[in-house]
Amino acid sequence: xxxxxxxxxxxxxxxxxxxxxxxxxxxxxxxxxxxxxxxxxxxxxxxxxxxxxxxxxxxxxxxxxxxxxxxxxxxxxxxxxxxxxxxxxxxxxxxxxxxxxxxxxxxxxxxxxxxxxxxxxxxxxxxxxxxxxxxxxxxxxxxxxxxxxxxxxxxxxxxxxxxxxxxxxxxxxxxxxxxxxxxxxxxxxxxxxxx
Amino acid sequence: xxxxxxxxxxxxxxxxxxxxxxxxxxxxxxxxxxxxxxxxxxxxxxxxxxxxxxxxxxxxxxxxxxxxxxxxxxxxxxxxxxxxxxxxxxxxxxxxxxxxxxxxxxxxxxxxxxxxxxxxxxxxxxxxxxxxxxxxxxxxxxxxxxxxxxxxxxxxxxxxxxxxxxxxxxxxxxxxxxxxxxxxxxxxxxxxxxxxxxxxxxxxxxxxxxxxxxxxxxxxxxxxxxxxxxxxxxxxxxxxxxxxxxxxxxxxxxxxxxxxxxxxxxxxxxxxxxxxxxxxxxxxxxxxxxxx
Numbered sequence: 001x002x003x004x005x006x007x008x009x010x011x012x013x014x015x016x017x018x019x020x021x022x023x024x025x026x027x028x029x030x031x032x033x034x035x036x037x038x039x040x041x042x043x044x045x046x047x048x049x050x051x052x053x054x055x056x057x058x059x060x061x062x063x064x065x066x067x068x069x070x071x072x073x074x075x076x077x078x079x080x081x082x083x084x085x086x087x088x089x090x091x092x093x094x095x096x097x098x099x100x101x102x103x104x105x106x107x108x109x110x111x112x113x114x115x116x117x118x119x120x121x122x123x124x125x126x127x128x129x130x131x132x133x134x135x136x137x138x139x140x141x142x143x144x145x146x147x148x149x150x151x152x153x154x155x156x157x158x159x160x161x162x163x164x165x166x167x168x169x170x171x172x173x174x175x176x177x178x179x180x181x182x183x184x185x186x187x188x189x190x191x192x193x194x195x
Numbered sequence: 196x197x198x199x200x201x202x203x204x205x206x207x208x209x210x211x212x213x214x215x216x217x218x219x220x221x222x223x224x225x226x227x228x229x230x231x232x233x234x235x236x237x238x239x240x241x242x243x244x245x246x247x248x249x250x251x252x253x254x255x256x257x258x259x260x261x262x263x264x265x266x267x268x269x270x271x272x273x274x275x276x277x278x279x280x281x282x283x284x285x286x287x288x289x290x291x292x293x294x295x296x297x298x299x300x301x302x303x304x305x306x307x308x309x310x311x312x313x314x315x316x317x318x319x320x321x322x323x324x325x326x327x328x329x330x331x332x333x334x335x336x337x338x339x340x341x342x343x344x345x346x347x348x349x350x351x352x353x354x355x356x357x358x359x360x361x362x363x364x365x366x367x368x369x370x371x372x373x374x375x376x377x378x379x380x381x382x383x384x385x386x387x388x389x390x391x392x393x394x395x396x397x398x399x400x401x402x403x404x405x406x407x408x409x410x411x412x413x414x415x416x417x418x419x420x421x422x423x424x425x426x427x428x429x430x431x432x433x434x435x436x437x438x439x440x441x442x443x444x445x446x447x448x449x450x451x452x453x454x455x456x457x458x459x460x461x462x463x464x465x466x467x468x469x470x471x472x473x474x475x476x477x478x479x480x481x482x483x484x485x486x487x
Contacts, residue, residue: 020281026270033264033269035258036257037263037264038257038261042260050263055272055276056401059273072247072250073250074251074254081250084253085454089402089453126258130260130261132258133258137259148220151220152253155454156222158222161222176220177216180220180252181213181216187252
């Protein structure tokens with residue numbers, strides 16, 4: 001694999017996966033599994049479930065490589081979208097079976113037990129990106145951030161979030177819409193691209 | 196089913212841009228989401244850019260979390276699963292059965308019937324690849340020196356071989372899916388086409404749908420059949436298009452659209468090639484309304 005930018009490498013890995021290169025799916029996993037597992041854990045609040053979904057996501061990337069369209073976004077966007085969607089599906093399925101969450105509902109739980117990325121060469125860039133996103137989130141009003149987290153990490157609808165937060169539906173819609181717009185504007189780089 | 200299809204008021208592109216983020220998180224009202232889908236399908240470059248920007252914003256959010264290193268066993272499971280899939284695609288097709296007590300899952304014999312549906316085609320494709328390879332290696336390759344005609348033949352044979360390999364890979368995926376213990380079957384009966392029928396084999400774990408249609412009239416030129424996923428109380432969602440052969444048989448694999456609500460009805464209509472964003476009456480096939 002040539003030494004390009006991480007994004008270029010991701011595109012090259014996806015191309016290699018599309019032609020059945022097992023080394024490429026292994027490399028993609030090594031690069032992004034820690035981020036995706038953090039996301040799955042945050043949504044599912046259960047380590048075993050999160051690791052199951054993580055496996056499903058990478059297996060789907062492997063077996064449905066033709067579904068990735070590079071003209072529609074980056075590989076990491078694709079991976080995050082898949083991981084979030086599959087985790088929320090599992091969370092809903094679990095809820096419909098009446099299973100209780102097995103891990104503390106504390107939103108900081110995942111961060112509390114997180115371990116560092118296994119690849120030190122990527123850590124500086126990852127740390128920098130994490131700093132940018134955290135700073136953008138910190139600029140939101142607390143209610144906006146809470147409403148967005150309910151939506152993004154739990155897949156709740158406007159009305160479910162309104163019930164959760166004890167706020168009128170219209171107020172919640174405004175929180176989410178204005179918060180997401182502010183987040184988008186904060187994450188946009190000077191060249192107009194998102195982080 | 197018809198009363199689920201309604202028309203919605205238009206928004207401006209500026210308004211849509213701000214709604215794009217809410218659309219991706221799945222909190223939009225059905226009418227707003229439908230408007231966005233229709234508008235994006237119309238090819239608006241401004242909104243396509245806004246969608247990509249919103250997707251990148253959404254993908255950035257998890258970067259605020261500290262990464263969590265998976266256990267080594269997780270990667271091992273993934274690689275073993277990939278290896279199993281490769282073996283299955285290579286043709287190591289074994290019997291399977293469902294021992295689930297749930298009544299709505301496929302009976303034991305159904306997956307075996309479905310295997311019979313796919314295995315002959317998969318085997319035929321495999322034989323064709325071998326024959327093609329033999330032709331290329333023994334017959335056509337020496338003729339390369341004979342000039343452009345032979346080279347053109349070689350290119351055509353290689354393309355044919357690639358198509359057959361792709362077909363074999365696709366059918367391997369069907370067979371792999373049919374091994375799942377989480378299968379449910381949804382039947383679509385003829386509405387406008389009384390003698391037609393389709394069955395959706397639904398893997399409720401991966402949310403894959405394998406659609407097998409039979410007895411459908413081949414669609415008019417420039418038209419295809421389109422499958423609709425209709426969530427309870429929401430708008431129909433395009434679940435993919437397919438066509439049928441001269442015997443009225445069609446096959447399609449698709450995935451249940453994410454974040455669109457619980458399944459209520461599936462339906463099939465005839466649409467323009469490439470598919471539509473809203474169903475065109477009359478409905479050709481439809482399932483009975485049901486919950487998940």
